[in-house]
Amino acid sequence: MGLVVQKFGGSSLKDAENVMEAARKAVRAKHAGDQVIVVVSAQGSTTDDLIAKAAEISAAPDAREMDVLLATGEQISIALTAMAIQELGEKAVSLTGPQIGVVTDRTHRKARIRSIDTRRLKDALDAGNIVVVAGFQGHDELGDISTLGRGGSDTTAVAVAAALKLAGLEVECEIYTDVDGVYTTDPRLVPDARKMDAISYDEMLEMASMGAGVMHSRSIEFAKKFDVPLMVRNSRSDAVGTWIMPEAEWMREFPACGVALATDEARVVLDGVPDVPGVSHRVFAALAGANLAVDMIAQSAGGGGKATIGFTVPGVELDRTRRVLQPLATELGATFRETGKVSKVSVVGAGMRTVAGVAERMFAALAAEGVNMKMITTGDIKISVLIEEDGSGDPPPEAVPGEKIKQAHLDARKAVLGRKALRAVHRAFALADARKGAGVPAAGEFRHKPAPAVVPGERDREAAVARLGGMEDVLVSSVHLNTDQSRVTIFDLPDLPGNCSRVFSAVATGGVLVDMIVQNLTAHGRAELSFTVPAADLTRALKRTQDVVRGIDPACRVSGDADIAVLFVLGVGMRTHTGVARTMFGALAERGINISMINTSEVCVSVVVERSRGEEALACLREAFRIG
Ligand SMILES: Nc1ncnc2c1ncn2[C@@H]1O[C@H](COP(=O)(O)OP(=O)(O)O)[C@@H](O)[C@H]1O
Ligand SMILES: N[C@@H](CC(=O)OP(=O)(O)O)C(=O)O
Numbered sequence: 001m002g003l004v005v006q007k008f009g010g011s012s013l014k015d016a017e018n019v020m021e022a023a024r025k026a027v028r029a030k031h032a033g034d035q036v037i038v039v040v041s042a043q044g045s046t047t048d049d050l051i052a053k054a055a056e057i058s059a060a061p062d063a064r065e066m067d068v069l070l071a072t073g074e075q076i077s078i079a080l081t082a083m084a085i086q087e088l089g090e091k092a093v094s095l096t097g098p099q100i101g102v103v104t105d106r107t108h109r110k111a112r113i114r115s116i117d118t119r120r121l122k123d124a125l126d127a128g129n130i131v132v133v134a135g136f137q138g139h140d141e142l143g144d145i146s147t148l149g150r151g152g153s154d155t156t157a158v159a160v161a162a163a164l165k166l167a168g169l170e171v172e173c174e175i176y177t178d179v180d181g182v183y184t185t186d187p188r189l190v191p192d193a194r195k196m197d198a199i200s201y202d203e204m205l206e207m208a209s210m211g212a213g214v215m216h217s218r219s220i221e222f223a224k225k226f227d228v229p230l231m232v233r234n235s236r237s238d239a240v241g242t243w244i245m246p247e248a249e250w251m252r253e254f255p256a257c258g259v260a261l262a263t264d265e266a267r268v269v270l271d272g273v274p275d276v277p278g279v280s281h282r283v284f285a286a287l288a289g290a291n292l293a294v295d296m297i298a299q300s301a302g303g304g305g306k307a308t309i310g311f312t313v314p315g316v317e318l319d320r321t322r323r324v325l326q327p328l329a330t331e332l333g334a335t336f337r338e339t340g341k342v343s344k345v346s347v348v349g350a351g352m353r354t355v356a357g358v359a360e361r362m363f364a365a366l367a368a369e370g371v372n373m374k375m376i377t378t379g380d381i382k383i384s385v386l387i388e389e390d391g392s393g394d395p396p397p398e399a400v401p402g403e404k405i406k407q408a409h410l411d412a413r414k415a416v417l418g419r420k421a422l423r424a425v426h427r428a429f430a431l432a433d434a435r436k437g438a439g440v441p442a443a444g445e446f447r448h449k450p451a452p453a454v455v456p457g458e459r460d461r462e463a464a465v466a467r468l469g470g471m472e473d474v475l476v477s478s479v480h481l482n483t484d485q486s487r488v489t490i491f492d493l494p495d496l497p498g499n500c501s502r503v504f505s506a507v508a509t510g511g512v513l514v515d516m517i518v519q520n521l522t523a524h525g526r527a528e529l530s531f532t533v534p535a536a537d538l539t540r541a542l543k544r545t546q547d548v549v550r551g552i553d554p555a556c557r558v559s560g561d562a563d564i565a566v567l568f569v570l571g572v573g574m575r576t577h578t579g580v581a582r583t584m585f586g587a588l589a590e591r592g593i594n595i596s597m598i599n600t601s602e603v604c605v606s607v608v609v610e611r612s613r614g615e616e617a618l619a620c621l622r623e624a625f626r627i628g
Helices: 016-031 046-057 063-087 119-126 153-166 201-209 217-226 249-253 279-289 315-332 358-368 407-414 416-428 458-468 499-509 535-552 579-590 611-624
Strands: 003-008 035-040 092-095 102-104 113-116 130-134 137-139 145-147 171-177 198-200 230-234 242-245 258-274 295-300 306-314 335-348 375-378 382-388 475-482 485-494 517-521 526-534 557-561 564-572 597-600 604-610
Touching: 003 016, 003 153, 016 035, 016 063, 016 130, 035 063, 035 119, 035 153, 046 063, 063 092, 063 130, 063 137, 063 145, 092 119, 113 153, 119 130, 119 153, 130 153, 153 171, 153 217, 198 201, 198 249, 201 217, 201 242, 201 258, 201 335, 201 564, 217 230, 217 564, 258 279, 258 315, 258 407, 258 416, 279 306, 279 315, 279 579, 295 375, 295 382, 295 517, 295 597, 306 315, 306 517, 315 335, 335 416, 358 382, 358 416, 358 499, 375 597, 382 416, 407 416, 475 611, 485 499, 485 535, 485 564, 499 526, 499 535, 517 597, 526 535, 535 557, 564 579, 564 611, 579 604, 579 611, 604 611
Parallel strands: 003 035, 003 171, 035 130, 092 130, 102 137, 171 230, 198 242
Antiparallel strands: 102 113, 137 145, 230 242, 258 306, 258 335, 295 306, 335 382, 375 382, 375 517, 475 564, 485 526, 485 557, 517 526, 564 604, 597 604
16 A cells, blocks of 8 residues: 555635545545545635735735735635545545644745654544645744745645655655646647656756746655655546656757746846955855845856846845845945846756757747847756846736636736747747657656655664654755866847857857856846857857857957866755855855856756866865765
8 A cells, every 4th residue: 555645736626626526536546545645725816815915904914924824725725625525435634734743944935844743644544534734834943834935735745745755655746737747838828838748857846946837846856855756647637647757868868848937037137246256155145144046147257357247036036135135236336236027938958968059049049039138047957048028018818707817827928028938949949749769768658666665664763754854955966077168258249139049059050069158138238148168169169159249249359268167066956945055155255266157057056167276166165065
C-alpha cells in the first residue's frame, strides 16, 4: 500500500459539483488500495476576492492580519471536501495547516516551511481516513497563522509528500488543475500550446518561477530535493498528465521545452553607481534584508568609474523596493529609476547548455514582430527578455457567466506586447510540434520511478526527523570556475528592435556558442550589451560583432576582454532564497573582488570577475557555502 497526495487547486473546486468530482477521485484512489491525502486550495477566485475585501478597508493592510484572512479560503474548502467524501461513504477528516504541524518562519504572506510534524497525519491515515489538508497555510513559532505566498498549496502538497516519504512511506503526488498537464506555454494565451509528457525538475523550476502559473516554483524545489514523483493532471478527466522528473538524456536534445510570460513585474534601474567592489553587495544585501527576491539582474560596467545596475521585482513589491533603495541610491550618488508596466518572456530548455544559436533564434523572432527588448539576461537553461508594455492593453475580457477568473489570468490577457512576444517565441522553436528524437520514450513510458523510500529504523529516525527541520532551506550543491570564457561588450547600442538579433545572428553564423548575455538599458535610448564566448573564439566573435555594429551605428563601441573568469553557484531555489545572492556578493566584496556581470536563475547564479582573482573567488565561495 502506497500513499497518494492529491492536490486540487482553486480552479478545480469552483462549485459543489467540482468538489464532489475531487472527492470521487480521492475515493477511487482509496478503493485502489492506497492511503490518500487531499490538499485543497481556496475555491475559484476566493483568495483574490479576500484580497479585494481587505483593499476596501486598507490600502496597506497588515501582513499578519492578511494571513488570518486569506487562510479562511482554504478552511472552507477542507470542510466541504471532507463532507463530500463522507457523502460518498468514506471516512474523511479535515485538518488545517496548523493542525498538521506545518511550522513556518515569520514572514507573513510568503512564509517558508521550516518543518512538518507527520504524527497527526499518520494517525489519521492509519485510522482509515482520507485526510483533507488545507494548503497554503501553517503557523509560526508563536502559533500565528501564516501563508506561503500565492499558489502555495502546491508547496504544501509536495512538502507533505516529502515529509511522509522521509517517514518511510512510498509516496506519489498528483497536482490536479483545470488543464491536462504542463504545456509548452500557457494554453489560455497560446491556443496551439502542446501538453508535454514530461519535463525535468530544473526546467519546471525555471518555467514556474518565470511565470508558468500552473505550478508554484517552491513545490518543485521540494520534489527535486526529496525525489518525490510528481504529476500535473486534469481534475475533470482521467487523461495522463505531465511527469515532472529528473533530467533525462533525451531532454537535452531540445534547445527549448517551453516559454513563459510574467506580467506582474516592475523594472528598477540604478544609474551612476560607483563601480567599486562591494557596491552590488550593498544593493542586494539591502534587498535581501527586506526579503525582496529580484530577478533579471543586469549590471553594466559603464564608463568613468560608474556602473548601471538594473533588475526586476514583482510589481507588488515595487513600493517596498523603492523604500529600501531610494535612500541607498542617494547615499551612493546614484539615480533610482522605475518602470511599472513590463512583461517578461523567458524561453527554457535543458538543451540550451549545448545547442548554439538559441538566443539568436529568440531575438530574431521578436525582431520580426517589431518587439523591442529592454533588458536581457540568461541563465544556465533559460533566456529572459523584458518588454515594456505601451499601456494600450485590451479591455478585460468579458467574464463567462458563473466563471470566476483569477486576477493573474486577467492581467496576462492585458499584456498585449508580452503575449505577442510569447506567441512569436513559441513559433520560433516549433514548440507546437511533438518532440521527436532517437531517445524520446514512447507515450506512456515517461513514468518517474524514484529510489524506494527507506523505512527508517530507530537509528535512522532521528536523521530523518532532522532533515525535516529547515526543509525549505536553500540547497547550494556546487560552485564552479570557468576560465575558458572571454567577454564582448557593445556600448551605446541604439535601443531599437532587431539590433540584438543582428548581433547574435552574426556571431551564431560564425559557429560561436554564446553563454551569458546581459543587456541593460542605460540612459538616452542606448543599451550596453555584454556576452561571453569561449576564449578560443574571442577574436572571431569580436570581428563579427565589430562588422555588424559598424552597420548599425558607427558611434557604437565594441570591446573584448580575455581577462575574465566566470563563477557558477548551482543548486535549487537560488533566486527566490534572497540570502544566496547576499552571501555570494558579501563573500566576494569582503575580499575586494569586483563583479562585472551577474546572471540569476532558480538553479544557478553566475558572476564574472577578473581572471586573476578567479581561484580566490572560487575558494571564498566554497567556504561561504560550506562546500568541500
Ligand atoms: N505552461 C503551462 N502549462 C499549463 N498551464 C499553464 C501554463 N502556464 C500557465 N498556465 C495556466 O495555469 C492555469 C492553472 O493554474 P491555476 O489557475 O493557478 O490552477 P489551480 O487553481 O489548479 O492551482 C491554467 O489554466 C493555465 O492557464
Ligand atoms: N488560494 C491560494 C493558494 C493556492 O495555491 O491556490 P491555487 O492552487 O488555486 O493556485 C492562492 O490563490 O494563491
